[in-house]
Amino acid sequence: xxxxxxxxxxxxxxxxxxxxxxxxxxxxxxxxxxxxxxxxxxxxxxxxxxxxxxxxxxxxxxxxxxxxxxxxxxxxxxxxxxxxxxxxxxxxxxxxxxxxxxxxxxxxxxxxxxxxxxxxxxxxxxxxxxxxxxxxxxxxxxxxxxxxxxxxxxxxxxxxxxxxxxxxxxxxxxxxxxxxxxxxxxxxxxxxxxxxxxxxxxxxxxxxxxxxxxxxxxxxxxxxxxxxxxxxxxxxxxxxxxxxxxxxxxxxxxxxxxxxxxxxxxxxxxxxxxxxxxxxxxxxxxxxxxxxxxxxxxxxxxxxxxxxxxxxxxxxx
Amino acid sequence: xxxxxxxxxxxxxxxxxxxxxxxxxxxxxxxxxxxxxxxxxxxxxxxxxxxxxxxxxxxxxxxxxxxxxxxxxxxxxxxxxxxxxxxxxxxxxxxxxxxxxxxxxxxxxxxxxxxxxxxxxxxxxxxxxxxxxxxxxxxxxxxxxxxxxxxxxxxxxxxxxxxxxxxxxxxxxxxxxxxxxxxxxxxxxxxxxxxxxxxxxxxxxxxxxxxxxxxxxxxxxxxxxxxxxxxxxxxxxxxxxxxxxxxxxxxxxxxxxxxxxxxxxxxxxxxxxxxxxxxxxxxxxxxxxxxxxxxxxxxxxxxxxxxxxxxxxxxxxxxxxxxxxxxxxxxxxxxxxxxxxxxxxxxxxxxxxxxxxxxxxxxxxxxxxxxxxxxxxxxxxxxxxxxxxxxxxxxxxxxxxxxxxxxxxxxxxxxxxxxxxxxxxxxxxxxxxxxxxxxxxxxxxxxxxxxxxxxxxxxxxxxxxxxxxxxxxxxxxxxxxxxxxxxxxxxxxxxxxxxx
Numbered sequence: 139x140x141x142x143x144x145x146x147x148x149x150x151x152x153x154x155x156x157x158x159x160x161x162x163x164x165x166x167x168x169x170x171x172x173x174x175x176x177x178x179x180x181x182x183x184x185x186x187x188x189x190x191x192x193x194x195x196x197x198x199x200x201x202x203x204x205x206x207x208x209x210x211x212x213x214x215x216x217x218x219x220x221x222x223x224x225x226x227x228x229x230x231x232x233x234x235x236x237x238x239x240x241x242x243x244x245x246x247x248x249x250x251x252x253x254x255x256x257x258x259x260x261x262x263x264x265x266x267x268x269x270x271x272x273x274x275x276x277x278x279x280x281x282x283x284x285x286x287x288x289x290x291x292x293x294x295x296x297x298x299x300x301x302x303x304x305x306x307x308x309x310x311x312x313x314x315x316x317x318x319x320x321x322x323x324x325x326x327x328x329x330x331x332x333x334x335x336x337x338x339x340x341x342x343x344x345x346x347x348x349x350x351x352x353x354x355x356x357x358x359x360x361x362x363x364x365x366x367x368x369x370x371x372x373x374x375x376x377x378x379x380x381x382x383x384x385x386x387x388x389x390x391x392x393x394x395x396x397x398x399x400x401x402x403x404x405x406x407x408x409x410x411x412x413x414x415x416x417x418x419x420x421x422x423x424x425x426x427x428x429x430x431x432x433x434x435x436x437x438x439x440x441x442x443x444x445x446x447x448x449x450x451x452x453x454x455x
Numbered sequence: 456x457x458x459x460x461x462x463x464x465x466x467x468x469x470x471x472x473x474x475x476x477x478x479x480x481x482x483x484x485x486x487x488x489x490x491x492x493x494x495x496x497x498x499x500x501x502x503x504x505x506x507x508x509x510x511x512x513x514x515x516x517x518x519x520x521x522x523x524x525x526x527x528x529x530x531x532x533x534x535x536x537x538x539x540x541x542x543x544x545x546x547x548x549x550x551x552x553x554x555x556x557x558x559x560x561x562x563x564x565x566x567x568x569x570x571x572x573x574x575x576x577x578x579x580x581x582x583x584x585x586x587x588x589x590x591x592x593x594x595x596x597x598x599x600x601x602x603x604x605x606x607x608x609x610x611x612x613x614x615x616x617x618x619x620x621x622x623x624x625x626x627x628x629x630x631x632x633x634x635x636x637x638x639x640x641x642x643x644x645x646x647x648x649x650x651x652x653x654x655x656x657x658x659x660x661x662x663x664x665x666x667x668x669x670x671x672x673x674x675x676x677x678x679x680x681x682x683x684x685x686x687x688x689x690x691x692x693x694x695x696x697x698x699x700x701x702x703x704x705x706x707x708x709x710x711x712x713x714x715x716x717x718x719x720x721x722x723x724x725x726x727x728x729x730x731x732x733x734x735x736x737x738x739x740x741x742x743x744x745x746x747x748x749x750x751x752x753x754x755x756x757x758x759x760x761x762x763x764x765x766x767x768x769x770x771x772x773x774x775x776x777x778x779x780x781x782x783x784x785x786x787x788x789x790x791x792x793x794x795x796x797x798x799x800x801x802x803x804x805x806x807x808x809x810x811x812x813x814x815x816x817x818x819x820x821x822x823x824x825x826x827x828x829x830x831x832x833x834x835x836x837x838x839x840x841x842x843x844x845x846x847x848x849x850x851x852x853x854x855x856x857x858x859x860x861x862x863x864x865x866x867x868x869x870x871x872x873x874x875x876x877x878x879x880x881x882x883x884x885x886x887x888x889x890x891x892x893x894x895x896x897x898x899x900x901x902x903x904x905x906x907x908x909x910x911x912x913x914x915x916x917x918x919x920x921x922x923x924x925x926x927x928x929x930x931x932x933x934x935x936x937x938x939x940x941x942x943x944x945x946x947x948x949x950x951x952x953x954x955x
Contacts, residue, residue: 329465329468329469332463332465332468332469333465333468333469333470335463336461336463336464336465336469337472339461339462339463340461340472340474341474341475342610346461346462371463375462375463376462423507423508424507425507426503428503438468442467442468446467448465448467448468
């Protein structure tokens with residue numbers, strides 16, 4: 139569903155209105171369509187194929203976070219700016235009425251990309267937050283995405299996509315220092331691990347004061363941002379504990395976390411079937427990690443539009 | 456003991472932690488357990504909300520093994536799960552935590568057997584759930600007390616969930632509370648009113664106190680009256696024996712609808728904490744004007760549908776109210792003079808529960824004689840804010856809008872917010888919400904002793920009047936909106952029911 143158009147924001151908005159009017163007519167017998175919008179979600183895709191994947195992801199995200207989606211991606215061989223509109227509709231379980239959210243897909247060539255920011259201003263939904271999701275590593279390079287950052291209330295990045303953890307963290311810290319609210323899907327993917335560890339203290343398997351040291355073990359040849367985040371998070375929670383990071387012969391990512399007291403230790407180790415195993419201090423059980431698909435991680439981030447003090451502390455540590 | 460804050464807490468991202476515990480359900484083979492409790496617990500497991508280690512110990516009189524009970528509950532969960540999500544693998548893991556002890560609640564040996572079973576599960580915390588006939592409540596609480604099951608070791612807890620009705624009048628409610636308190640502290644007693652667990656009822660608080668635009672209008676200056684309706688299209692459906700002792704006033708108005716009214720009308724609490732919110736609800740209930748005996752006929756109406764007395768298990772001469780309506784006033788500065796009309800009945804035209812807040816009309820019908828207004832006079836129509844609780848949870852605001860075209864012809868339009876469709880995410884059922892709350896020790900949505908007693912106090916004059924008179928029942932046809940006297944009652948206040 140969509141019509142080709144050039145980049146004229148007023149024209150795009152008018153086309154969107156016509157799209158809604160047409161959908162209302164088409165769905166009149168089924169109770170019409172319900173339009174919902176909680177934010178503008180701007181996604182910078184890596185290329186046309188990635189934009190296609192993004193559309194599917196956005197379709198899932200819309201269920202919980204109905205938005206106006208703006209998907210940007212570079213065009214091939216220096217094409218000029220181009221835009222098309224689309225709608226994502228779904229029918230909730232057991233309901234007859236469809237819910238729809240609207241979308242704009244913008245293709246921009248090398249030069250056109252620099253122009254995109256000024257078109258985005260009128261295309262934002264007024265009075266609602268703007269979330270900018272930068273995919274791939276293009277955001278790390280100074281250049282075309284810079285003008286987009288000030289437009290966003292929150293910028294989402296995924297440092298697991300880059301090999302250089304230092305530059306990823308520096309990039310996020312720089313944005314944060316400028317006053318932008320930032321998120322890293324690599325951090326989001328640690329929520330399950332963090333929750334398991336936090337529960338040990340809820341259940342009083344361990345007392346914060348008795349932990350003397352922590353060892354964060356990661357797989358892969360270089361330290362990931364995930365391991366750094368985890369270590370920083372433990373350091374900020376247990377300032378008196380000595381926290382070290384070690385590599386292991388294991389797949390890339392967090393492998394295990396060991397907490398030691400003066401006479402005992404407890405280890406959380408990644409197991410099979412997306413579970414972690416908790417062993418030590420009188421505990422031995424497996425706990426399932428939550429889904430770590432891109433959709434699931436974005437769902438979590440889109441649910442947090444205000445300050446995220448725990449992440450900000452881990453990022454700045 | 457000072458509670459040590461968890462330095463790893465991240466409330467923005469972590470679900471509330473449900474502690475490891477055993478849930479002991481009395482009446483575990485009954486309708487409520489099958490239709491609501493087990494499906495809710497299974498769904499919590501599906502959503503990974505239950506702890507890694509937990510136990511459910513069911514009790515009823517029917518002799519059966521753990522395996523038999525698991526099989527029976529498996530069928531119930533499959534049949535009554537609202538979303539139809541049934542995962543065999545998950546069920547196997549869930550069912551491994553299901554246990555059963557057969558026995559009569561009057562038999563002291565039962566409690567020793569339950570104690571042994573719970574001990575074998577290794578759980579230190581116990582949540583008792585009374586899902587039996589109300590007449591057994593005190594027997595069970597006494598049994599728990601005598602067996603010392605209510606005594607928690609250091610660091611553990613014991614809690615009790617009690618299903619309504621909490622007594623059948625003010626005296627019996629006080630007696631029940633006193634018997635419960637002999638074994639459980641008030642802070643460990645969770646009186647469940649599943650209406651308060653519904654998303655829309657909770658959303659009333661969000662709507663009122665999370666937004667800036669409603670609260671300034673939420674008072675006698677702008678609100679003309681409030682109608683609370685809980686209508687069922689079905690009859691007693693085999694529950695005639697129970698229902699004829701209860702009636703609509705006791706079954707619905709005394710608990711669910713007065714709690715809903717309290718939520719609509721309460722003052723904002725200083726903080727969103729269980730006792731602060733409940734204090735405000737209780738304060739509102741205590742502010743409801745108590746009817747004088749001579750006012751009851753004017754302010755309350757009883758009805759009974761044709762055919763009720765022919766229902767199985769119903770006395771052919773029953774005086775039961777299958778319909779009840781009342782007019783209530785709140786004696787405080789915010790609400791003085793604003794009537795709250797509450798009605799509930801069976802065999803009404805459709806199943807609907809909603810709260811309609813009718814605002815005062817615009818002071819002037821400005822467009823009545825505008826060009827193109829049409830032949831009839833265009834009266835100013837009052838705005839209505841409708842909070843829908845069931846079947847479709849949501850909120851609607853009715854206002855006037857200009858019809859397209861020339862001239863100034865106005866027509867009412869509805870701006871709808873539908874809970875189920877505006878958020879694609881599934882809303883938890885009331886029982887899921889309330890069970891988690893009880894396990895984590897959050898009593899915000901549970902009813903406190905003083906709230907129960909205050910609502911019985913409101914109802915008591917009506918009960919006494921109705922108990923001492925003989926109604927000319929039946930007085931309404933199935934499929935109608937109740938007896939004509941209810942229309943007369945509201946007409947006395949120059950209002951009319953929203954029968955749409």
